[in-house]
Amino acid sequence: MNISAAAQAAGLPVKTVRYYADIGLVDPVDRTPSGYRRYDQSAVRRLTFVRRAREFGFPIDACRDLLGLYQDQNRSSADVKRLAAQRLEEIREKQRELQSLHDDLAHLVHACSGDQRPDCPILNYLG
Amino acid sequence: MNISAAAQAAGLPVKTVRYYADIGLVDPVDRTPSGYRRYDQSAVRRLTFVRRAREFGFPIDACRDLLGLYQDQNRSSADVKRLAAQRLEEIREKQRELQSLHDDLAHLVHACSGDQRPDCPILNYLG
DNA sequence: ATAAGGTTTCCAGTAACTGGAAAGTCAAGG
């Protein structure tokens, strides 16, 4: 599997996949004799995981930690649980915030969708 | 209300609030005679809105558009609805992705929380 | 009046890409 197939499968730009290889975040499984990076399903799963984590604001180093959970054979259960639980709480907070953003926008759509009256309730609320 | 009170109320760093003023995204209502930026509740609401939108990956220009919905007196209902509905769909997609990320992590927590066996099912899944 | 802390502008640095150039590689058609 060449880089563009892997990138497509993971939903990332080719450039980004190459960048992740450069910084050692998600390495290709190996190289072809001519130097092309080769990826497999496992690498694609890691790339997909990183994409999702990045989209929700986890920095690269946090992604590295999370991937490390999968790959470190010598990890302690306590460490794993603490790190993952902490990230889970962050995700729940993000879900709550995303819901607020959703509600704000839905309110806007509802309140402004009919006419051009200058006394739009949203304008009163926000402006 | 000085900049740090506004920043705190909106959940943003002072630096960022100043940056948003610099690029004309959220202006202070005015300045004190000595040049201090002054903010009010309305500005804080806009800052909060921007913070949430930014946290979920909307670029600055999209935030500008969204704020424009509130402030443009000459907007057309159709434009408002189209733009907001499009963003709403993006938010729903983000919610789905966030749920996937959450489930992945929860799975990890559940599967890896007890022991150090080398045949952790998550390692099989992702490694 | 002076010290502590908040604010200003300006400028440099960072994180995480992103675009583009120059050159090597591969697969298909002639």
Next chain:
DNA sequence: CCTTGACTTTCCAGTTACTGGAAACCTTAT
């Protein structure tokens, strides 16, 4: 076999959205 077009490589520069730090000014509380 040769070429053409798409894909890949490395390298380096540029971008977005901050973020940190310096130097100087302002405010408030002792």
